[in-house]
Amino acid sequence: MSLILTFLGKSGAARSKIAIATAKLLATQGKRVLLAGHAEPTLPMLLGTAIAPDPQEIAPNLQAVQFQSSVLLERNWDEAKKLEAQYLRTPIFKEVYGQELVVLPGMDSALALNAIREYDASGQYDAIIYDGTGDSLTLRMLAIPDSLGWYVRRFRQLFVNSDLGKTISESPLIQPLITSFFNVNWTENNFAQPTNQVNNFLEKGKAALADPHRLAAFLVTTPDPLEVANARYLWGSSQQIGLTVGGVILLGAEQDPNLSEEFNPLTISVVPDVTKGEWQPMIDALPNFVQQASQAPKPMEIDVHNRQVRLFLPGFDKKQVKLTQYGPEVTVEAGDHRRNIFLPPALSGKPVAGAKFQNNYLIISF
Template sequence: MSLILTFLGATSTHRIKIAVTAAKLLSGQGKRVLLAGNVEPTMSMLLNFSVGCDPQEIAINLHVVYLQASVLLERSWNDIKQLESEYLKTPLLKEVYGQELAVLPGMDSALALNAIRQYDESGNYDVIIYCGYGDSRTIRMFGMPDFISWYWRRFHQLFVNSDIGKILTEAPIIQTLINNLFNFNWMDNNFVHPIDQTISFLEKGKEAVADPKRVVAFLVSTPEILELAACRYLWGSSQQINLTVGGLILVTSGNMDAKNMIPGEFSPLAVSVFPDRSTSDWQILMDSLPDFEAQALEAPKPIEINVCERKVSLFLPGFEKKQIKLTQHGPEVTVEAGDQRRNISLPSSLIGRSVTGAKFQHNYLIISF
């Protein structure tokens, strides 16, 4: 399994430069590194190398790849057609080709996440550095396994319990029609298998994002007040998807004592200073980077559950109490902060209990049951 590392912040040039520097540093330490980006042409210019859509080795232990959405879509579409041909005697999509398909809004993030999953499962890399948009789109991308699995659990059960669901799953005549029309057995276990496999992927993705040893983000900012505010917002939004933020990397020019310029709202994050220097000074840039893995383990946990005290504590920096909305519908407890909405999975001992109180204290939303 790989450590998946990404960077969040308002200025793409700084983020990409830090991602490239991190790739050089970690590969120089003997780790097998894949630098994967979907932001061009900055990465190619910094590397002085034309990055392609397949991993290419540009130095010892260092590979780079461009996650081009149209290419990823074409490859994924071919996989779908192959899967369809295995389960349907008369495939429906055989006349539709990947080269014809347009990339819908949001699809590029899903394709990039799936590519990262595949590279992770290949076992070829110790570290995968994702150099993406670095804003709410990246956060939503890493939150996809949780979002999609929730939609699947919720709407699948609603469909099964609905009248039409009962008709489709119980009525022999409907099953017969489907078997004759599509040449497969509606109730056949082999047909359900790809769905089960997808659910397994989603659960593994959720576990990885919640594990600071597997996925971690670092904030990147200058001392400029607007950039710092954007980073605080991204920090809080990351907690909503259970993504650990390991620290803040402050890009500065000159010899200013940048750490003393950081407001207390970023406590207890560790702050590193990254000099805004030419890429001819790669060694100086590498020496300024933090220990990513160590800081990830020391960072505040996005969620803590105390079963004995019947309390759930959510770490939500960057938000005020008036920006947070808490609702409960049956077994689901939903927390809305900014443009992120989180459905909390409660342990069995708390399922069925109603929320008895909630308070916002020291950047934590503390929910009592």
């Protein structure tokens, strides 16, 4: 398994510089590093070399790749056709080309996340540095396992509890009729297997998101008030999806005491900008990413003994938060993101008794 690092902030060029410097730093430490970005000109220009849709070595221990959605989808399209052929007698995917689906909303993010998952699972890399959009789109991408898991759980349970679901599962007559009329290869094992595979992928994704030793983000900003405000918003939104923010990287300026208050308790690392192609000063000033991520506030803590859930939500107040409860889950909406908290058995079924803000924490009591 790899350490996955990404960077959040308003300035795309600044984030890319930090991503490159981080990749170079880890590579010189002997780690096998993959620097991954999207099909944009920033990374190739900063690196001074072209980047292909397949990983290519650009320095010792360092490979780079640019995600091209059409290429990624085409590579996965044959697998989708195989699955379809397994469950439908008359497949329809063969009439659709993979490139045609790239225009679907959110497809780019899903493909990029799946590519990162595959590179992580390959065992070829000790660290993956993801130079994404660095904004809410990156956070939505990383939140896909949790968001999709919520829909799988909710709609699967709704179907099981419905009259139609009960009829299909219990009647020895309905299943053969469905097989005949809808041309579906209906067996319990057929439908359980892909569902279990999806759930397995989603659970692994959620586990990685919750582990700062596996996945962490760092904020990149300058003293500019707009960039600081943007970084603070992304900080709070990251906590909302369960992503650990390990620290702040202040680019090209001396540390301002006011910034320490803005990002307390995160550590702020001041790094110089790259000038005349000299990367070493920036590399030397980078923080210990693993150490800072492990010491950062956890996005969520569940205290079963005191019947409390503590969410670290810097940048939000009680008026900006909405709580809803459905069975064993509590949904927290803050800003532009929602988080679905699946309660442990000791708290499952207990109604929310109250909620309060204290020192940037939303404390939910049961």
